[in-house]
Every structure is written in C-alpha cells, then in structure tokens.
Amino acid sequence: xxxxxxxxxxxxxxxSIVFDAKGQLVAQAQMExxxxxxxxxxxxxxxxxxxxxxxxxxxxxxAKAGIEARQIRAIGITNQRETTVVWNRNxxxxxxxxxVWQDRRAEPTCVALxxxxxxxxxxxxxxxxxxxxxxGTKLKWILDHVPGARQQAANGELAFGTVDSWLxxxxxxGAVHATDVSNASRTMLFNVHTNxxxxxxxxxxxxxxxxxxxxxxxxxxxxxIAPDLLGHPIPIxxxxxxxxxxxxxxxxxxxxxxxxxYGTGCFMLMHTGGHFxxxxxxxxxxxAAQPTAQPEFAIEGSVFVGGAVVQWLRDGLHAIQGxxxxxxxxxxxxxxGGVMVVPAFTGLGAPYWxxxxxxxxxxxTRGSTVAHIARAALESIAYQSAALLxxxxxxxxxxxxxSVAELRVDGGACxxxxxxxxxxxxxxxxxxxxxxxxxTALGAAYLAGLATGVYQGTDELTALWRAERxxxxxxxxxxxxxxxxxxxxxxxxxxLNRLQPLDAPTQAAPQLFRLVLGHAWPNAIKRxxxx
Numbered sequence: 095x096x097x098x099x100x101x102x103x104x105x106x107x108x109x110s111i112v113f114d115a116k117g118q119l120v121a122q123a124q125m126e127x128x129x130x131x132x133x134x135x136x137x138x139x140x141x142x143x144x145x146x147x148x149x150x151x152x153x154x155x156x157a158k159a160g161i162e163a164r165q166i167r168a169i170g171i172t173n174q175r176e177t178t179v180v181w182n183r184n185x186x187x188x189x190x191x192x193x194v195w196q197d198r199r200a201e202p203t204c205v206a207l208x209x210x211x212x213x214x215x216x217x218x219x220x221x222x223x224x225x226x227x228x229x230g231t232k233l234k235w236i237l238d239h240v241p242g243a244r245q246q247a248a249n250g251e252l253a254f255g256t257v258d259s260w261l262x263x264x265x266x267x268g269a270v271h272a273t274d275v276s277n278a279s280r281t282m283l284f285n286v287h288t289n290x291x292x293x294x295x296x297x298x299x300x301x302x303x304x305x306x307x308x309x310x311x312x313x314x315x316x317x318x319i320a321p322d323l324l325g326h327p328i329p330i331x332x333x334x335x336x337x338x339x340x341x342x343x344x345x346x347x348x349x350x351x352x353x354x355x356y357g358t359g360c361f362m363l364m365h366t367g368g369h370f371x372x373x374x375x376x377x378x379x380x381x382a383a384q385p386t387a388q389p390e391f392a393i394e395g396s397v398f399v400g401g402a403v404v405q406w407l408r409d410g411l412h413a414i415q416g417x418x419x420x421x422x423x424x425x426x427x428x429x430x431g432g433v434m435v436v437p438a439f440t441g442l443g444a445p446y447w448x449x450x451x452x453x454x455x456x457x458x459t460r461g462s463t464v465a466h467i468a469r470a471a472l473e474s475i476a477y478q479s480a481a482l483l484x485x486x487x488x489x490x491x492x493x494x495x496x497s498v499a500e501l502r503v504d505g506g507a508c509x510x511x512x513x514x515x516x517x518x519x520x521x522x523x524x525x526x527x528x529x530x531x532x533x534t535a536l537g538a539a540y541l542a543g544l545a546t547g548v549y550q551g552t553d554e555l556t557a558l559w560r561a562e563r564x565x566x567x568x569x570x571x572x573x574x575x576x577x578x579x580x581x582x583x584x585x586x587x588x589x590l591n592r593l594q595p596l597d598a599p600t601q602a603a604p605q606l607f608r609l610v611l612g613h614a615w616p617n618a619i620k621r622x623x624x625x
Contacts, residue, residue: 098543099155099166099328100535101148103173103257104336105194105358106405108147110155111535112166115548117558119532120161123154130191135198135440138191141179144257145264152324163326168546169265169319170332170538172339173257175280178232180305181260182246183253186268190240192257193232196359196398196440200231201449203299207231212298219285219292221370221379223447227396229256230282234299247302254305256280258333262316265330270317273307275389276338279381284309286381287370289389312338312383313541332541334383336534337361341392342383343537344502344528345559347552352486352498354479355534356507359443360400362482363392364490364498371493375485376445383537385544385552393489395444395482399437399453401507403471406437413464421512424469432457433470434584442588445485451588472513477581480520484578500524504533511565518565520574529560 096115102108106129111122125147130138156163176195181188193199204224207213213224222228233254237243246252255263256277262270278284278291283301285292291306310316316330334342337355341363344353349367354360363382370379370391382390399406404420407413414420436442438451455467487497500523507513508527518525530536543549567574 095165096548097159097161097166098168098170098539098548099152100170100172100539100542101152101261102336102532102535102538103144103148103171103261105174105177105196108144108151109535110148110151111532111539112155112159112161113536113539115543117530117536117540117555119530121155121159122532123151123158125151137194137196137440139177139194141181141188141192141260144192144260148261149323156324163324163328166328167548168329168331168542170535170540170542171258171261171330172334172336172534172538173261173277175256175277175335175337176227176229176232177257178229178236178254179257179260180233180236180240180243180252180254181263183251183268186263189243189246189252190236193236195227197232198226198440198449200226200235203231203234207298216282216295217372219287219295220279220282221286221372221391222280222282223378224282225447226449227443228280228282230295230299230301233281233301233305237300247305250304252305253307255307256335258335259307262330262333265319265323266317267320271307272310272316274310274312274314274333274383275381276312276335276383277333278309280335286379286389286391289387311385311387312342313385313544315545329546331543331545332538334538334541337363337394338381338383338392339537339541340504340534341365341537342540343533343535344504345552345556346502347556350490350495350498351502352483352500353502353504353533354482356400356475356479356503356505356513358400358402360397360475360479360482360505361394362479362486363394364486366391366393371489373485373489374492375488376447377482377485377489378444383541385541393486395485397475397478397482398440398443400475400478401505402439403435403437403474404507406439407468407471411464411467413468420468420472421510423465424472425512427463427465427469430457430470430473431462431466432459433462433466434580435467435470435474436584436588437471437474438588442585445481446585448589451585454584454588456584456587472510473516475507476513476517476520477578479517480578481581483521498523500526502526502528504528504531514565515568518567519569520577522567522571522574524567525565526561527563527565529562531562
C-alpha cells in the first residue's frame, strides 16, 4: 500500500499522522508543546522542543502504523503560521525563543508603519493589514533586541523561517532552507502577485535578504529527510501553512468555497481562485496553497482565541478538569443566561482588529453560575466565527459573487456538537463536518502526494472528500440577528476595559475574584452603567 506522512506542527502540540492513498487515517501520535509567557501579551515556544516533539511523534506514528519509513511515499508539512524562528546557520541553534503568532510585542513597530503611511502599500502588495500578528515585525524585534543579532545577520550567519522552514532545515540537516508561498505570504514581506520577497518591504523593516528562505509552490520536491532520522530517506513533497492546508484538505478548490478551522484560534478562509480580492470588511487576502507556480488566493479572517478559551476554563478558572468536559458542563444549562464572554486575551483579530481590547465577562446576575460562564465561553467561539463569515459574505457580494451557501468545518473543537449546532443557528446555513476532521494534516499529505505522483490532480482529491454530519439551522433569522447584536454590544465593551488582562492561562480563579473585589470594582461599575 501507499502511505503519506503528515507532520502537523501546531500551537499547542506537535502531531504526526499516517494516511493511506484514499485519505484515511492509519495512525497518529501527538505531544503537547509548552507555552511560554514572559509577560502579558507575549507568547513564545522553544524551537528545540518543537523539533524534538515533531521528530518523536513521527517515529511514534510509524510504529503505531506498523510500517517502515521506506513504505512512506512522501512527507507533507503543515504548521502554525507567523510564528517566527531565527537560528545560526553554522551551529543550527536558535538565537531566541520562537515568537508565536499570538504575540503582541511588535505592535509599536506596526504603529510606526501605519504612521509612515505604508499601510496601503503593504496591503496592496501582501494582502495583509499591518498588525503584530504577522512575522515580519516579529523578525525585526528579534534582530533589534537579541545582542549581536544585527551584526550576525549582516554577516549572513543567521536564517529566518516560519516553523515549516525550521523543520525542513532540521529534517534535511541544514541542506535546505525553504518555505512555501502560503507561509511566505504571512510575513508582510512577500509580494503575493509576483511570489517574491519584496525589496521595498524588506528595507522598510530593515531585514537583510540573506536571512530569507527560498520560496516554492506548496506542492513541490523540497529535498529528502536525512536517512538516520526515520531509517530511510523520504522526499518532502508538500508544505503549507495550517489554514491553507486545511482549505486544501477540505477540497475547497473553487472560488466561493469556505472552511473554518476550530483550533487554538479559529481561521476561516474563502477560496477566490486566481483573483486577488481586497477585503472591505476587515479581512485579509492571502495566498492559498498552490499546487503549481500559478498564484491562487483566499480571503481570510482570524480569531486569536478560539479553542484556547476552553484551555482558559481548565487552567485559569479551573472550571473543568479536562477540555472534554466543557460540553457536558455547558449543556447543564439551557443557555448562557445572558452571560457573554469575549476572550480578547491578546486583543481582537478580524474583522475588528482591536489590539488594545481585553477579555470581558458581561451580563452576570446573581443567578449566574460557572456553567453559564462555560457555555458563554464555548459560544464565544461561534460568535467570533459568525462575525467572520458575515464579513466574508459581504465581501463576496460586493465582488459580484453569491453569499456563502455552506461552511465546511474542521479542527479539534468541531467534534463538539453543541458548538457546531450553535454555529449553524447563528449563520443560518448548513455547517458540514467531514468524515476525516484532520483536514489540516490531510491537506499536507495531499500536497505531498500530488508532488510524487500518488494523485494526478485535484479532481481526484475532490472525489475522496466525504461529509460525516450536516448541522442545519434551527433558529429564526430574527433570533440569530438579535444574538449577534448582543455579541457586538459585548465586543464594544472590550475596548473600555483597561484592567490587567486575563491573558495567561496560568492565572487562577482567586486572581479573578481579587480583581473584582479590589480597586477595579468602581471602574467596573462605571462601565456597567454605560451598558
């Protein structure tokens, strides 16, 4: 049989999955990744731990599948995007922790870019809004703050990469320094029209060209992994950022098709084909996973805190012992009782783009319980995703297309039936969960299979896609609109909040109560009086 191995390096864990040629999951392995919070708004990972856990899960997945590396036709890599790694080319060692996509420390650089009048140029060339979310400003921060980094970069001693580049470098033992167009498009340094690093943008952020990886299509031969790692050399045939990979794995190959991934954050993409479409509703344009050198695009909206709000319920409020308990706790009450949780722990992403927003819990009454808060936290994932799709539908209609007809879903939280039903109710369209929900890894495997002749084209992949369940809306459009209005009201309150943010999951419930009972109480009363 033919097998494909997908390396899925995410924000909270590293995973490896073996698929057969029909796209069926054969075996998988997963290891949690430590989150590092040096200070509020900062999030880091240890690049060495990323590498160790990814290699360990690859070995474990092969062992679970009962196959040898020589039976793997190709490897596909998919990864958390925007997370920035800089390492020394000679030693192979990182010069700083990886700065994670959620990290906000580069916001002062973004302010300077906006004030210099570069925002429109950056959006026109890259499709992106100026925000600390993207890799370019993170890279500048490392060069500016790590002693000696600027001089080493000038000497050509350093390499930059998103997580895919770091893994490719380690897998090939330094022989290949490369990335794909989908990851490159997330740096704010890449011209998506020409598929080249942009000299003017590099100069604006003072980034030496010697740092940058070469850029290839998402489906291409990147090189072979060193034979001593898994026991046999295997070609790396597919690379894509996790959300573009999920769009590909969901067989969303045509303009107008939309998927939403429910992971640590939530990421919704609508394929726009070969058309570069600028959003007028707070979304961004990004390169889609490209099987060939021909540019393909997508409109995207990103929610910074999606499934991570469940981790906060577990680790911060200690409301649950394990993430799997959240549905049972939320279902113990018929609704949220008017409680709204806006988990703006690291600001709000699309379509709001409010970096100064902070998390709020509103609508509390004497009858509110931890179950109401849990349900409101879970529902916040659906509310944020609904705001994205409504913005996306407006963009589609304004561009002369039709409004979105259905939403394909994937990611860890999509297994939660309560959440998926509520999502369908808010949107008023079917929400479709596929038979294989590991579509991020599947997309990487498909890209690798295309590059190595396992598949002949995307029509073959479309035929492999299967739905597992369709969630149909049950609420009236008036009721759904009313709920969304309540959500938007709660979002407006987040920028009034100037208290210490609840952005580190290590913060325990007693800190919340001290916050409420201490000096913050009069300010909270004032905000409540203003709605």
